[in-house]
Amino acid sequence: MRSPMAGISTPDARPRSSLRVAMALYSDLDHDSRVLREAASLAAAGHDVTVYCLSYEGPSEGTFRIVTHVPDRSGIVPDGSSPFQRQTSSSRIRRIIGRTTWMRDYVLNLRAWGRWAVRTAGDVDVWHAHDLQGLMAVGPLVKAPQQLVYDSHEIFLETGTATRMPPPIRRLLAIYERRLARRAAALVTVNEAYAEVLRRRLEPRAVVIVRNCAPHWPATETSTVRLRDAAGVPAASPLILYHGALGPNRGIEQLVAALSQPGMASVHLALLGFGDVGRLGVDPAAPRSDGRVHVLDAVPPSELLEWVAGADVDVMPLQRSTLNHWLCTPNKLWESLAAGVPVVVSDFPVMRGIVLDDPAGALGGICQPDDPASIAAAIRAIVERPADERAEIRARCRRAADERWNWETESARLVELYDSLVPTA
Numbered sequence: 001m002r003s004p005m006a007g008i009s010t011p012d013a014r015p016r017s018s019l020r021v022a023m024a025l026y027s028d029l030d031h032d033s034r035v036l037r038e039a040a041s042l043a044a045a046g047h048d049v050t051v052y053c054l055s056y057e058g059p060s061e062g063t064f065r066i067v068t069h070v071p072d073r074s075g076i077v078p079d080g081s082s083p084f085q086r087q088t089s090s091s092r093i094r095r096i097i098g099r100t101t102w103m104r105d106y107v108l109n110l111r112a113w114g115r116w117a118v119r120t121a122g123d124v125d126v127w128h129a130h131d132l133q134g135l136m137a138v139g140p141l142v143k144a145p146q147q148l149v150y151d152s153h154e155i156f157l158e159t160g161t162a163t164r165m166p167p168p169i170r171r172l173l174a175i176y177e178r179r180l181a182r183r184a185a186a187l188v189t190v191n192e193a194y195a196e197v198l199r200r201r202l203e204p205r206a207v208v209i210v211r212n213c214a215p216h217w218p219a220t221e222t223s224t225v226r227l228r229d230a231a232g233v234p235a236a237s238p239l240i241l242y243h244g245a246l247g248p249n250r251g252i253e254q255l256v257a258a259l260s261q262p263g264m265a266s267v268h269l270a271l272l273g274f275g276d277v278g279r280l281g282v283d284p285a286a287p288r289s290d291g292r293v294h295v296l297d298a299v300p301p302s303e304l305l306e307w308v309a310g311a312d313v314d315v316m317p318l319q320r321s322t323l324n325h326w327l328c329t330p331n332k333l334w335e336s337l338a339a340g341v342p343v344v345v346s347d348f349p350v351m352r353g354i355v356l357d358d359p360a361g362a363l364g365g366i367c368q369p370d371d372p373a374s375i376a377a378a379i380r381a382i383v384e385r386p387a388d389e390r391a392e393i394r395a396r397c398r399r400a401a402d403e404r405w406n407w408e409t410e411s412a413r414l415v416e417l418y419d420s421l422v423p424t425a
Helices: 033-044 092-121 131-141 160-164 167-181 192-202 226-231 252-258 304-308 331-338 349-356 372-383 387-403 407-421
Strands: 020-028 048-055 065-068 126-130 147-152 186-189 207-209 239-245 268-274 293-297 313-316 343-346 364-367
Touching: 020 033, 020 092, 020 131, 033 048, 033 407, 048 092, 092 131, 126 131, 131 147, 131 167, 147 167, 147 407, 167 192, 186 192, 186 407, 192 207, 192 349, 207 407, 226 239, 226 268, 226 293, 226 304, 239 304, 239 331, 252 268, 252 372, 304 331, 313 331, 313 372, 331 343, 331 349, 331 387, 343 349, 343 372, 349 364, 364 372, 372 387
Parallel strands: 020 048, 020 126, 048 065, 126 147, 147 186, 186 207, 239 268, 239 313, 268 293, 313 343, 343 364
Antiparallel strands: none
């Protein structure tokens, strides 16, 4: 059992009745900044919070508890090894058998984990289920007067393994998600576009939007050197960043290809995150990379902004592979703004509006994410500006984060939701 110090406070610290809150996260917690922030904010608001998850190796002191457990029936856990995600030369029959066996074992593991979590938690007031796996694990076991909150970080059936499942399985999962979501007191999600889709599909009782913005962050004198020092990039060379999962459909291949476009010869790229870029066909040692692609390990959420702040541009060329990507507001967008780093994002409707329609002026640029030339042009439009203009864009990003896009503002809605769940006398 662990309990991390996340350093998050609620904007309203008035005394209130305390709820016993159990969070279900059927995943690793170490790099899930949203769950850590939500748990810390609810604890700061006076609630007794415990997170039940698969694993956690972070700090051990703090205001809420973390209990970990990996189901031991098999090795089938959400670690990216799904047969729906892997390329294989096996026969069609073998692929069908492998995928069917995986789905069966995954469901058995998930149900067993849910029973463990509910049994271990005992008498709680609210189960806060993160994503569809958390909802499926504990949702059927929540009994009145306990209440259920469904926190959908994304449109779950429009991402990852779920998009590759056979249509009949997807339809069954959609029906089941809708049935469980309608039992919840509220559905929490991360932006208005997701909320519109989920409201239409799931018909929840209430929808609360809590964007996963970063907290207010005070820059320090050393906050712009960690990334550049780790990558070994000289101060005179433009340094662009991609941070997050190093997986397919993130535009990493196109971003690397953009380095070969005209005018990009001096630009360096840092890939900061977790995953194997080799599986994407990216080789940092390849001659065409010319030593300008630097792969760095993921860093803890508490340190991330210090690393991001060292970039000249943070690029997120997500591909239009799913509805989830098309409507997303990825964590890296908010983290970049908080760190004062201009962004280049895919020309998708929600991200475009945030980046180009800011009242004080653009916070970066947009690109066609499948076109390396478009990505390169958007990067050059920022890094080739005079120093004073680049400084103004960075200041504009910080102001936007400080005034609008910050966790202190967003978490107030989560705290207000939980205030409404406190039983009246």
